[in-house]
Amino acid sequence: MTTARPRTHTRLAGVAAYLPETTLTTSELEDLLAERNPGLDLPRGLIADHSGVRRRHVAAPQDKPSDLAVRAARRLLDDEGVLAGDLDLILYAGVSSDAVEPATGHVVAAKLGAGCPVFDVRNACNSVLNAIQVADALIATGRHRRVLVCCGEMPTAGTPWVVSGVEEFITVAASYTVSDVGAAVLLEAATAPGVLAHRFAAHSAGWQAAVAPVLNLTTDPWADRPTIGPLVVDTAALVGGIGDIDPAVFHKPLADLGLTWDDFAAICVHQATLPGLWWFCEHAGIPEGKVVVTVTRHGNLVAATLLVQLARVVAAGRVRRGDLVALVGLASGASAGIVVVRW
Incomplete structure (x- = not known):
């Protein structure tokens, strides 16, 4: 008679975020738009009124999405007392990426000094949530026991600073509300469900x-x-x-x-x-x-x-x-x- 193996569950062991120190208020952003579009009378207050965004974070010019992800991941691993070599899977789940090829997960792993398998999960703003879903499934089946999910977002790099007129400004207004950031969560196998x-x-x-x-x-x-x-x-x-x-x-x-x-x-x-x-x-x-x-x-x-x-x-x-x-x-x-x- 064989004994059924206890089911493996997934717990969230820790979470961390990295927000760049440099910030740009919406008022300052409007000043820059006015400076770079001197012939246009762009509506002031529209961004804050319609989005509620008063401030956003801006990464340093030399930064890549992987750098922001790595800063959050290092903070998380240090907090949890986990070494990069202890990870057995890294899922990079950002909309932003360092390159079309290879997967940004490889860049993150190399910067962390990890030697585990990696791959990217991408589904717009649900990328991290889907990566948690994938990590949970892999842990539940016993394929992996410690999975790092991380992302680095640098959407401000695509800010349209020059527009043809008010109509285009309104069309791309969502680009003025985004922020640069890194985030990471560590998922581990556990006996009790997390x-x-x-x-x-x-x-x-x-x-x-x-x-x-x-x-x-x-x-x-x-x-x-x-x-x-x-x-x-x-x-x-x-x-x-x-x-x-x-x-x-x-x-x-x-x-x-x-x-x-x-x-x-x-x-x-x-x-x-x-x-x-x-x-x-x-x-x-x-x-x-x-x-x-x-x-x-x-x-x-x-x-x-x-x-x-x-x-x-x-x-x-x-x-x-x-x-x-x-x-x-x-x-x-x-x-x-x-x-x-x-x-």
């Missing part, structure tokens, strides 16, 4: 609502050098796409666990704008008092948003070991999902 549930959904028919296009700069097909264009968002279409996703994607995992939103010490929700955050909370029934607001002081932190929020509430003591936390993801595409964890 990752309790995850569920995802998509409304891919709405993918055109938010696009950062790849542009060709020349007309010569043999000399084309693609670059990333500014983020163009149709807010109404994006909100509609998110709204078309059945909110059961969030409610079903809670019901299966016998939980309600009130049971959570904190609810981390992706935040592109402050009005959009409150609209979504009302749509999903999330109590505002449970939400960790970061968009006003730190801007849109792209795929690092949820980890920055988690790091903040853990550091502040708002979330302690044993507490429940919900990580609620929203992304262009459109996609949505939730990971429920017991910290």
Whole structure:
């Protein structure tokens, strides 16, 4: 008679974030736009009024996305007393990347001095959340026991500083709300469950609502050098796409666990704008008092948003070991999902 092997669970061992010290207020950003577009009368206050963003972080000119990810990862590993050689998988999950090839996970591993397998997970602002889903599955099957999920976001590198007029300014306004950041979370095999549930959904028919296009700069097909264009968002279409996703994607995992939103010490929700955050909370029934607001002081932190929020509430003591936390993801595409964890 064989004895069944105990199920392996996943715990979140630690989380860390790195926010560059250099910041740019929205007022300062408007000053720079006015300076670089002297012939245009661009509307002041529009960015703050429509997004709620008052400040964003800007990485140093020599930095790459991998550098921001590595700073967060080193802080996390030092805090947890874990060596890079102890990792057996690294998942890089940023929208920003150092290069098209190789996977940025390799660059992160080399800078950390890790020798484990790596690969990248990419799904717009839900990249980190999907990477946690993947890491949990790999740990549960016994393939890996200690997985580092990290990302480095440098969206300010694509800021459109010169615009043709007010119409283009409004079209690319989302590019003025983003922030540079690094974040990391360590997942480990455990005997008691830490990752309790995850569920995802998509409304891919709405993918055109938010696009950062790849542009060709020349007309010569043999000399084309693609670059990333500014983020163009149709807010109404994006909100509609998110709204078309059945909110059961969030409610079903809670019901299966016998939980309600009130049971959570904190609810981390992706935040592109402050009005959009409150609209979504009302749509999903999330109590505002449970939400960790970061968009006003730190801007849109792209795929690092949820980890920055988690790091903040853990550091502040708002979330302690044993507490429940919900990580609620929203992304262009459109996609949505939730990971429920017991910290």
